[in-house]
Amino acid sequence: MRDLGLRYVRIGEFAWGRIEKAEGLFDWAWMDRAIDVLGAAGLKVVLGTPTATPPKWLCEKYPDILPVDIQTGQVRGFGSRRHYDFSSETYLVQAERITAAMAQRYGSHPHVAGWQTDNELCCHDTTMSVSPAALEKFRAYCAQRYGTIAALNAAWGNVFWSMEYDHFDQIDLPFFTVCETNPAHRLAYRRFASEQVVRFHDVMISAIRRHAAPHQWVTHNIIPPATTGVDNAALTRDLDFVSYDNYPLGFSDQLMAKASADEWKPFMRTGHPDLAALNFDSVRGLSKGAWWVMEQQPGPVNWAPHNPRPAPGMVRHWTLQAFAHGAACVAYFRWRQVPFAQEQMHAGLRRPDDMPAAAWAEVEQAASEMQLLGDLSVVAAKSPVAIVIDPVSGWVDDIERQGAGYRYDAVVFQYYRALRGLGVDVDFVSAGDAQLAGYPLVIVPTMAVVDDAAFDALQASDGILLFGPRAGAKTDEFSMSEGLPPGRLRELVPVKVTSVETLRADCGGSIAYKGAEYESGRWRETIEVGGADIIATYEDGAPAAVQAGRSIYLATLTDDAFLTNLLVDLCAETDVQITPLPPTLRLRRRGELTFAFNLDSVSARAPAPAGAEFVIGGSDIEPYGIAVWR
Template sequence: MKRELKVPGIAYGGDYNPEQWPEEVWAEDMRLMREAGVSMVSVGIFSWALLEPEEGAYDFSLLDRVLDLLHAHGIAADLATPTAAPPAWFFRAHPEALPVDRDGRRLSYGSRQTFCPSSPAYRAAALRMARALADRYADHPAVVMWHVHNEYGCHNAECYCDESARAFRVWLRARYGDDLATLNEAWGTRFWSQSYYDWDEILPPRATGAVPNPTHRLDWRRFCSDELLSLYEAERRVLLEAAPQTPATTNFMVMHNFDALDYWRWAPKLDIVSNDHYLQSTDPESEIDIALSGDLVRSLAGGPWLLMEHSTGAVNWQPVNRAKGPGELRRNALAHVARGADGIAYFQWRAAKAGAEQWHSAMLPHAGTDSQIWRDVVRLGADLRALAEVRGSVGTAEVAIVWDWNARWAMELPSQPSAELRFQDLVRAWYEPLWRAGVAVDFVRPDADLSAYRLVLAPSVYLVDDEGAANLRGFAERGGTLAVGFHSGAVDENCHVRLGGYPGAFREALGIRTDELFPLLPGESVGLSGGGTGTLWSERVRLCGAESIAAYTTGPLAGIPAVTRHRHGTGVTWYLATLPDPATLAGLLDRVRTEAGVRPVRSTPQGVEAVLRRGPDADYLFLINHTDRPAHVAVAPDATELLTGKALPGSVSVAAGETAVVREPR
């Protein structure tokens, strides 16, 4: 059963925390929300201590008034279960529910998400809270969606306590069929005398004197993701029993180097996929991060999604928290819509004057309505109303990039050939040239259906199981183009090296064989024929049917192929045995995609982002000008610019720093 969000157009709003303010402020909140065009707010995310001041004693009087007030003003509520922040009384009664870190220290309460995900006491209390909310508000007319918990695993993705150890063993017995011999084989425990003869001997990978067993550590990451998922599913079942028609979500965090959860496993469990995204002050081109994040979330959702949190200006949790520049608030929000967001929301509605996030920006800042942020917020509300018809439209990608959390976890374990490899950095290095060229991109699992794509890129798939490897090879065999990055296909799902030469699972399909790896030191590079340099990695490649496209020109591998191309089946495979400098990599990927028949969404001046969403009767072309000069782009002769309502005579002018959204009827 598909449960849809019953908020018209592009939903707009943010986290609303009226409990932080005197009740006389609430009337002003309603008036200003209507002025800004707010249509939905998230309520109650961190209100457990107010809703249940002591165990079993609930007080919903404040929440009753807030929901009634929102409904009276035509504003929908995304009602949260407040289970991300248990109250102090809970931990006084259940100190064993506090998390334990890898070094064996039990943490204290006094913040948020300071609970052990495997704690029976926490689970019982969270489900009681969810059930009380569901029973009271299942039929409230303001409630259009359930917001389950908040940012699962943000601060407590891993707990190493004895209860977590017990739960880990239960998970392992389910995975390995209650057979210790199978587990010992999968973990390679004969190395370093690690064989287990009793399930109770198995512990979480706590701090130890040397390098942990890689498969032990990998299974632990899988368990931690699944353990938190089980909490989401348990709360979701409670809500579903009370309100079978109401959709539920929880907010993902696919970027910011947050890698705790395997969102491919999570996404099918959500009625509506949501994501939180915040800019990094140190990123000089954060618009690329927004695009990559949006494409990844859209791919997880299989279509439109919701942006549950981002910021109007500065955040409070980075070493230096910079405000956004002129027009950046609007560009950021519309870039998320361009990548599939059918809702735009912020943390938070009104900037807090106390607490840990008092210096985090908000829709209504400390300065009030006489501020640039407020003027931008009101303008954005009008923009989103003008884009109502875009809701439900989808992407148009012919290129897919392989993204796999298991591969990421495995590659970033200790004792790799190089500790300098970062999964997300490698993916972004390959993604950037496509973004600059205006090429639409989806993200896929290794075992995904690839029939819709002309080109599949696998920048970093260190770990891949037999099914995923066969799927990627088969894509090329059947006529597709597959490009693979270095150190891919090296190990199976148990982190066992695929013997016979690298790159393991893809060796024959790529028509090459590597017998030794030569990772590069920080700051070290090698020359490449045709110009350019390679960094991070090199390896001794031997051609076994492939042709050399570029070779190393310096270092111990001078003359050895660094980039290869091979005819495989009716398709083509490419291998990059180093990370070329950005210009060289862009040139290579331009050749790869051109040969594969992939074209940009639209030809635009440099610095103008072009993104297409496809509706049933029209295409919606988003043009985001990241430059300080106006840009002109050709469009269909019967097109309309939606933000202004103006008809376009075959072209559109996009002012510096501005955005245009063009409807082109089909």
């Protein structure tokens, strides 16, 4: 491993059954040996705590730790992984116990560099559960949040449909009703479910830190942040840094499942050109600086509907791409393809017969190229554009669909793609994070709920603010905002949303902007402009986008062309430099380096300035290749 250029090895993340054979009966010998062997080979160990896989004896002894499916009401049993309920006090005790035991044993081990908590929290739709434990805790959560049942009834508007409660123990989880439950009820449950995950995770982090030496860091390998169903900023707040598991092909296969063959085939072995980057930038945002790829796919995997081979060079490409987006380390999953059980078709760096797999040479190349990049320990600089994201607004969209063509994540991704196609680097900033100052351009694609912190951050920002539709639409308790949307955002842009319509994606209307016409559809708001300047209009002449001071309100979803042209204009206005790119070429800066990534099967010209000093590659970038210059 050392020869290949690897420096870290993760072990232990599912090993509870081998560490503790029965309650209190520990066997550390094999792990001691493994760490010694790895350390002797010059490698540092990342220890994964094994709480994602409680062993059978534990499930048998404490069956109340099992989660319950929100679709079917069935207990989700032992036999795969993640079979525990975040609300189970029993499991919290058990998970803390094994985590603390492990930390106690290895917390001062010289070869152990750091810790990974659990594994891919929330994966396989495990954030929500309808277990008895979840019910009990949700009632307590409501009592805590609202104080009195009258306050809860008022906050949720339970007078509607005679939904009022007399006391907290009457409240059920918002599932298995005749038609849809109160959105305020569901939002409270989503917040609760998120907090249960965070609480569990925080206890695990504490258990490690109690015993770990100061130099041992703690991280977690998060799944794509948009898929956790959790407030990721809260989830990762107590970590030293955040890690990400990068599987661009499978995630792209799912994302583009309905794309035509013409659209999909060029990217089936590279992944969507902006998807890995989206997750890299999201994780960097959570990590507030350096972050890791904890699992980089080194070949075909086993879990997507289709599992293609990466195009030649893509493992190197993804590796360097992660560094370009601010990674401090890229690890691969897995070392050797394991020939049995669920992941036997998941490629490794080595084949099941222990020969080097296809990615081997690419990892070697990437490792040696890393030397050329110089010191990357510096935290990535601020990007010129910030996109503000917000878990609560994502839950609002899940809960109140209103139009089948509107999806929180898709809306955010559309802005991100437009910016990346202009060669612009992007930061994701959590709503409420007080770090918006200094960004020339701040985009709020969709933020239905604007709480105090979010509002203050927006007000304290000093760039142009671009709001998409549904901004400020809801109060914190899922009512329509006071005085109509965008509610308190009216202090920034004086519009009133008087009506919303949603349309089939193929039945849209149009929008006129600076003399050209674009598509407007899926979600369209009727607005009163309140004195703002109209910058775009619907086909019937009604205002579709307005500007007031440094704030712009766009009242509709549009096609990509409009977003691109609007962003070109806003970048010009804010002196953000753009480099319009073909779909198969992407740029990313880190420190004084500029990285260019070619996703095409033919060579591409690097958009380097005259006199650029190439660190890797040259102005002619090979298929799937990379160039880096100063």
